[in-house]
Amino acid sequence: AQSVTQLGSHVSVSEGALVLLRCNYSSSVPPYLFWYVQYPNQGLQLLLKYTTGATLVKGINGFEAEFKKSETSFHLTKPSAHMSDAAEYFCAVKHTGTASKLTFGTGTRLQVTL
Amino acid sequence: DGGITQSPKYLFRKEGQNVTLSCEQNLNHDAMYWYRQDPGQGLRLIYYSQIVNDFQKGDIAEGYSVSREKKESFPLTVTSAQKNPTAFYLCASNERWDTGAFFGQGTRLTVV
Numbered sequence: 001a002q003s004v005t006q007l008g009s010h011v012s013v014s015e016g017a018l019v020l021l022r023c024n025y026s027s028s029v030p031p032y033l034f035w036y037v038q039y040p041n042q043g044l045q046l047l048l049k050y051t052t053g054a055t056l057v058k059g060i061n062g063f064e065a066e067f068k069k070s071e072t073s074f075h076l077t078k079p080s081a082h083m084s085d086a087a088e089y090f091c092a093v094k095h096t097g098t099a100s101k102l103t104f105g106t107g108t109r110l111q112v113t114l
Numbered sequence: 115d116g117g118i119t120q121s122p123k124y125l126f127r128k129e130g131q132n133v134t135l136s137c138e139q140n141l142n143h144d145a146m147y148w149y150r151q152d153p154g155q156g157l158r159l160i161y162y163s164q165i166v167n168d169f170q171k172g173d174i175a176e177g178y179s180v181s182r183e184k185k186e187s188f189p190l191t192v193t194s195a196q197k198n199p200t201a202f203y204l205c206a207s208n209e210r211w212d213t214g215a216f217f218g219q220g221t222r223l224t225v226v
Contacts, residue, residue, distance in 0.1 A: 009154065032212070034214055041222065043204055043220050044206075044217040045217070046215075046216075049214050051211070052212075090156060090157065100162075100211065101159055101162055101172070102159075102215060103159075104149075104156040104157040104158075106154060
C-alpha cells in the first residue's frame with residue numbers, strides 16, 4: 001500500500017530564505033505525487049504535481065519539486081520565502097490500481113518570519 | 115466559475131443528532147471524495163464515489179453515510195454512531211489524475 005511521510009510538522013524560515021519541505025513516499029510502482037497548500041479554515045489548493053515525464057516540476061507561487069525515484073522523495077522547494085507562503089503544506093500520493101484515491105501526509109506548517 | 119461548494123461553512127451539532135454536510139460540484143467530474151481533517155493527522159478518507167449510484171468506504175467510514183444520486187452532489191451524513199465527530203470536513207472531486215483533485219472550502223463541524 002502506498003504511504004506518504006512528511007518530515008517535520010513545523011518548519012520556520014526567514015523571509016527571503018530557502019524553503020525546503022520534505023516528502024518521502026512508499027510505492028511499488030511509479031506513483032502520481034502532489035503537493036497541496038492550505039490556508040487557515042480553507043480547502044486545499046494544488047501547488048504542483050508529478051505524473052510522468054520531467055522529474056523537476058514547477059508549480060504556482062514559485063514552488064517546485066523534484067521526483068527522485070532512487071530516494072523515493074518528492075521534496076518541495078522555493079528559493080526565497082515570502083510572508084504570504086505561511087500555510088500548511090500537504091504531500092499526497094495517488095493509489096495505483098482500481099482504487100482511485102489520494103493518500104496524504106500529515107502536513108507541514110510553514111512559518112515565515114521577518 | 116466552475117468549482118466545489120460545501121455548505122454550511124460552520125455547523126454545530128448536539129450529541130446524539132445526525133447532521134448532513136452538503137457538497138455540490140459543477141465541474142462535471144465523475145469522482146467525488148470526503149475527507150476528514152484533524153490537527154496533526156493530515157486528511158483521512160471517509161467515502162468516495164467514482165460514478166453515480168455507487169460509492170466505497172474509505173479508511174474511516176464508521177459512523178458516516180453518503181449517497182450519490184446525482185453526478186454533481188455527494189452529501190455526507192455524520193450519524194450519532196460517530197463518537198468523535200468534531201473536525202474539519204473536506205469534499206473533493208476529480209476527472210483525471212493528471213490534473214489532480216479539486217477541493218471545496220470545507221465545513222467545520224463542532225459537537226456541543
